[in-house]
Amino acid sequence: MPKSSTILTVSILALIAAVAASWKMGNLESMCGGSSTRTPPSDENNNTNTNTCSSLKNSAFVFVKPHANTEATQKMVRTKLTEAGVTILSECDVSGKVIDEKKLIDQHYYAIASKATILPASEIPVPAEKFQEAFGESWEKALSEGRACNAMQACEEFKCSPSELNKAWGDAKVVKFGGGFYCGLVKSPSSSDSSSSSKELYVFNAFFMSMREKFVGANDSIHCYEVEWNADKLKWEAFRGELLGPTDPNDAPAGSIRKTILEDWKELGLTAEPNKGDNGVHASASPFEGLAEKTNWLGASIKEDTFGKALLDAGLFEETIKEWSVDPRVELPNGEGKGSVFDALEDMDAGACLDKLIELKSLNQDVQ
Numbered sequence: 001m002p003k004s005s006t007i008l009t010v011s012i013l014a015l016i017a018a019v020a021a022s023w024k025m026g027n028l029e030s031m032c033g034g035s036s037t038r039t040p041p042s043d044e045n046n047n048t049n050t051n052t053c054s055s056l057k058n059s060a061f062v063f064v065k066p067h068a069n070t071e072a073t074q075k076m077v078r079t080k081l082t083e084a085g086v087t088i089l090s091e092c093d094v095s096g097k098v099i100d101e102k103k104l105i106d107q108h109y110y111a112i113a114s115k116a117t118i119l120p121a122s123e124i125p126v127p128a129e130k131f132q133e134a135f136g137e138s139w140e141k142a143l144s145e146g147r148a149c150n151a152m153q154a155c156e157e158f159k160c161s162p163s164e165l166n167k168a169w170g171d172a173k174v175v176k177f178g179g180g181f182y183c184g185l186v187k188s189p190s191s192s193d194s195s196s197s198s199k200e201l202y203v204f205n206a207f208f209m210s211m212r213e214k215f216v217g218a219n220d221s222i223h224c225y226e227v228e229w230n231a232d233k234l235k236w237e238a239f240r241g242e243l244l245g246p247t248d249p250n251d252a253p254a255g256s257i258r259k260t261i262l263e264d265w266k267e268l269g270l271t272a273e274p275n276k277g278d279n280g281v282h283a284s285a286s287p288f289e290g291l292a293e294k295t296n297w298l299g300a301s302i303k304e305d306t307f308g309k310a311l312l313d314a315g316l317f318e319e320t321i322k323e324w325s326v327d328p329r330v331e332l333p334n335g336e337g338k339g340s341v342f343d344a345l346e347d348m349d350a351g352a353c354l355d356k357l358i359e360l361k362s363l364n365q366d367v368q
Contacts, residue, residue: 056350059228060284061293066220068280070269074223080257084243085233089226096220105215107296110326111180116151116208134175148202151209162209164189169206231349244283248276286345287353292325331363
């Protein structure tokens with residue numbers, strides 16, 4: 001081939017590549033409503049990034065928990081959200097029957113529930129050496145003899161209720177294998193059935209069943225709000241810390257949603273005073289967690305969600321987004337080792353959250 005032809009071919013290929021790159025950046029800018037810029041290093045609290053998409057709105061999933069789900073509570077939460085400048089995109093109720101059948105609460109608390117209700121004992125990644133050291137016998141032997149099960153299976157084997165299993169769990173020898181990963185040698189709480197009363201089983205995360213029970217009763221339901229707002233008007237940290245209130249409602253600031261439920265629980269129609277566990281309302285801890293919760297509870301499409309589309313346009317694969325939606329441990333920046341995806345993104349506004357996820361993708365090149 002003549003030298004001039006080679007130069008022309010290379011030039012055309014370079015032009016095509018430049019146009020493609022320009023189109024993708026333009027697509028991202030158009031979707032975000034602004035120009036795309038790289039961020040400088042954030043501070044130690046990850047709060048000072050100049051966001052990749054500065055006008056990308058924060059979006060979250062909020063729900064009233066079953067113990068507080070009255071019309072009065074729903075109205076109060078709706079009023080508090082709108083007065084704070086939060087737009088409610090949709091509302092709906094999800095019944096306990098649906099939550100149970102679709103295992104929505106199990107997916108919501110996946111790190112805990114995967115060992116309690118989703119995976120059979122044979123698929124739970126039990127550290128064999130730790131098991132041997134803790135219980136004095138091999139995991140392989142206990143498994144092969146059918147003496148290990150998840151919490152849901154334990155209720156069936158023992159013919160007991162979740163609350164009865166939780167009480168037996170409290171009396172059991174329990175060992176922690178990792179974050180949200182516990183194993184206990186549990187004696188049957190049932191004394192009415194002779195075949196089950198003598199049983200002793202290795203059970204995983206039995207405490208989750210009593211948590212789950214609060215969501216799946218015939219008369220239980222949650223009331224959901226899909227919301228969004230401008231990050232420059234309300235930072236995510238303020239959304240959770242000031243508008244919602246911290247986990248323990250006793251520590252919540254005056255006027256916050258959780259503090260209001262605590263102070264007005266009788267007027268709102270609750271049957272018991274709220275506490276750290278039953279604190280009235282749940283809200284997403286980050287835009288990514290909000291996306292994960294919307295896909296779980298509402299069946300939302302990643303590609304049709306604003307934040308989900310931003311992730312796809314930024315180069316994250318849909319399969320990666322789904323995998324990270326159950327909060328796996330991934331490689332973190334700055335030599336921190338492996339840690340929770342959700343924890344790494346907590347309280348970040350949408351733009352900073354997007355940038356962090358792009359950074360995490362670059363550090364975990366094995367993901368799809």
